[in-house]
Amino acid sequence: MKESRGTKTAFAIAAGIVRPVMNLMIGRRWRDFDKLPDGGFILCPNHVSEIDPLVVGHAIYSSKRYPRYLAKESLFKVPVLGTLLRRTGQIPVARTSAGASQSLKTAREVLDANGVIIIYPEGTLTRDPDLWPMRGRTGAARLALQTGAPVIPMAHWGAQELFPRYAKGIRLFPRRHVTVTAGDPVDLDDLRDKPLTRTVLTEATERIMRAIATDVAVLRGETAPQVLWDPADHGQAAQGRNFENGSSPKQTKENDS
Incomplete structure (x- = not known):
């Protein structure tokens, strides 16, 4: 993907700040990036820690690609952060239909130009008590089926030791180690020519989440759950830090996208 000089400069500045700090805080290993x-x-x-985007972005940038995230629109209004997000070409996701359409258009342009779009299909940090991937939302599947772009699962493990889920601070000592691995493309070929019904999107999403869980299991040296955690089945809220306070299963299902 041909990037503008301004975008390259913005990424270089961000990387010049983030990468040395990350290298000090963690020992890292990237696997199967070929x-x-x-x-x-x-x-x-x-998605196991709030620091995940930095870990994944660090890994992708180190592989000489520019990471583009679909990020909440509200983040673009935060001073300094919003400027950095805009200048590095991150994609705001709005709740309105017009905003969602523009997000899809921008994401398609990035993919058509051989770029990398990063989507956390769970939509938030996993609610699973053992930090396994949980039920996914359909946004990544929808984008993949609409654009024809391949979906690559990525598993990482260790970031949760540096910054535990919803913790108030980073645990610097002892020095943590993070492994990030790229998986094989998720097979969605039989779904690509079908109408984007709820059934098709759910099937594609389940394949994506199962591929991620399988790769996480390899990193952890454990067996992934046969049924991925569904917050709605456990009375948990779909959004926010206080997810254990819960919301009704109906409300949680309706929040799915």
């Missing part, structure tokens, strides 16, 4: 396509693709990582 599986990443040369063309545009959608990257779907697991």
